Amino acid sequence: xxxxxSKTIAFVTCVLLVFAVIxxxxxxxxxxxxxxxxxxxxAGGEQTSGNSNxxxxxxxxxxxxxxGNTGTTLEALKVVAAEAEKKLNIAIEWDIKPDGxxxxxxxxxxxxxxxxxxxxxxxxxSLLQALNPEENFLDLTNESYMANILDSFKETVTSxxxxxxxxxxxxxxxxxxxxxxxYADLGLTVPQTWKEFMANNEKIKAxxxxxxxxxxxxxxxxxxxxxxxxxxxxxxxxxFAEDYTGNKAKYAATPAALRGFEKxxxxxxxxxxxxxxxxxxxxxxxxxxxxxxxxHYPMLSSALDAINQNYPDKxxxxxxxxxxxxxxxxxGLTVWMPSGLYxxxxxxxxxxxxxxxxxxxxxxxxxxxxxxxxxxxxxxxxDVALPEDTYQGVKExxxxxxxxxxxxxxxxxxxxKGPNLENIxxxxxxxxxxxxxxxxxxxxDVEKQAQQLNLxxx
Numbered sequence: 001x002x003x004x005x006s007k008t009i010a011f012v013t014c015v016l017l018v019f020a021v022i023x024x025x026x027x028x029x030x031x032x033x034x035x036x037x038x039x040x041x042x043a044g045g046e047q048t049s050g051n052s053n054x055x056x057x058x059x060x061x062x063x064x065x066x067x068g069n070t071g072t073t074l075e076a077l078k079v080v081a082a083e084a085e086k087k088l089n090i091a092i093e094w095d096i097k098p099d100g101x102x103x104x105x106x107x108x109x110x111x112x113x114x115x116x117x118x119x120x121x122x123x124x125x126s127l128l129q130a131l132n133p134e135e136n137f138l139d140l141t142n143e144s145y146m147a148n149i150l151d152s153f154k155e156t157v158t159s160x161x162x163x164x165x166x167x168x169x170x171x172x173x174x175x176x177x178x179x180x181x182x183y184a185d186l187g188l189t190v191p192q193t194w195k196e197f198m199a200n201n202e203k204i205k206a207x208x209x210x211x212x213x214x215x216x217x218x219x220x221x222x223x224x225x226x227x228x229x230x231x232x233x234x235x236x237x238x239x240f241a242e243d244y245t246g247n248k249a250k251y252a253a254t255p256a257a258l259r260g261f262e263k264x265x266x267x268x269x270x271x272x273x274x275x276x277x278x279x280x281x282x283x284x285x286x287x288x289x290x291x292x293x294x295x296h297y298p299m300l301s302s303a304l305d306a307i308n309q310n311y312p313d314k315x316x317x318x319x320x321x322x323x324x325x326x327x328x329x330x331x332g333l334t335v336w337m338p339s340g341l342y343x344x345x346x347x348x349x350x351x352x353x354x355x356x357x358x359x360x361x362x363x364x365x366x367x368x369x370x371x372x373x374x375x376x377x378x379x380x381x382x383d384v385a386l387p388e389d390t391y392q393g394v395k396e397x398x399x400x401x402x403x404x405x406x407x408x409x410x411x412x413x414x415x416x417k418g419p420n421l422e423n424i425x426x427x428x429x430x431x432x433x434x435x436x437x438x439x440x441x442x443x444x445d446v447e448k449q450a451q452q453l454n455l456x457x458x
Contacts, residue, residue: 165340174228214277418445
């Protein structure tokens with residue numbers, strides 16, 4: 001054979017070998033082709049197909065997480081996601097939803113069209129029940145970490161005897177935020193009864209300060225005296241939530257429940273609110289409290305975050321105590337439970353989502369979260385302690401949890417809540433309606449919603 005012919009054969013052989021290698025890399029199903037890069041810096045890396053036949057231990061999996069963008073929760077979750085990606089090789093692609101009614105409708109639409117993210121941060125309590133959790137979310141009841149989550153939270157994410165969510169962040173209480181510096185200046189002590197609370201208000205008014213801050217320009221803030229009174233209601237009428245849901249109990253006909261409306265009326269009639277309370281905003285109310293021109297603010301403890309952002313040098317002056325009942329023997333906090341984190345039952349990456357949730361609720365994951373997301377109430381995971389730099393007001397709330405003197409707000413244990421409560425409480429709090437009339441109006445207000453939910457007895 002000539003040298004020229006030998007070279008030709010060798011060249012052809014090499015070309016054929018190259019084509020064979022290329023064909024082998026291509027595969028037959030296209031499953032190993034790299035997916036598009038994530039469009040968020042937080043997720044990072046490439047999204048790989050769940051159908052790959054290669055060694056998945058070396059691949060990065062990307063799962064989606066739907067969450068709102070109001071407040072600091074999203075930013076804190078991004079920090080957790082960055083750490084989880086290092087530990088688990090699981091990245092997060094963020095699916096941002098609007099808040100409020102628009103966001104609720106989007107969640108329901110996405111679930112109905114089987115287009116929900118792998119993970120969802122959403123309300124616990126009655127709003128969760130409207131999403132049909134048994135059909136849409138994974139049952140987490142038997143996960144080992146559930147032993148560390150307080151029953152008071154699990155109650156709010158349970159349906160059909162199954163637990164579907166884990167907590168995102170801390171609790172939030174409906175209470176009385178107060179200026180501790182002014183309390184010290186006037187020689188006041190934290191009241192244990194409503195009578196003592198009103199006596200403190202009288203002394204504050206005599207000192208030329210606003211005793212109770214009213215911010216009715218933002219009408220939702222007018223509801224707190226009613227909503228935060230639920231611990232007191234439950235202690236006196238343990239079956240109220242069940243009977244209320246079944247249309248067997250009414251606010252106007254239950255003296256313990258009526259008291260919330262009466263307390264609004266009493267504060268107004270005594271002239272303890274700022275004169276311009278109908279035109280005062282939530283932000284202005286926080287300023288009054290921080291600066292000490294107003295001393296009591298019936299509000300959610302989440303307001304501590306806003307005070308810290310705008311008046312950080314005043315944070316040690318702000319305390320929190322439970323809305324007093326008529327008896328010192330009944331004294332506890334009405335608690336708004338944190339949102340839940342839920343796993344899409346019909347998602348294609350449920351296993352990866354389960355691993356991410358397990359890391360999230362672990363002591364390590366929670367330490368990362370609490371390092372970014374300041375607590376506005378005690379935690380509902382047993383082995384997660386409040387950091388040293390926790391707000392002073394939150395530290396004061398911890399004793400109620402330690403003593404078992406807490407109850408979930410009514411909206412977490414009953415789906416019945418009328419849409420017009422804030423307008424009704426504005427009317428009572430400004431003298432347009434009396435307490436009994438306000439309670440009667442609210443009893444009528446809830447009927448339509450209860451009927452829309454097809455609740456028995458309505």
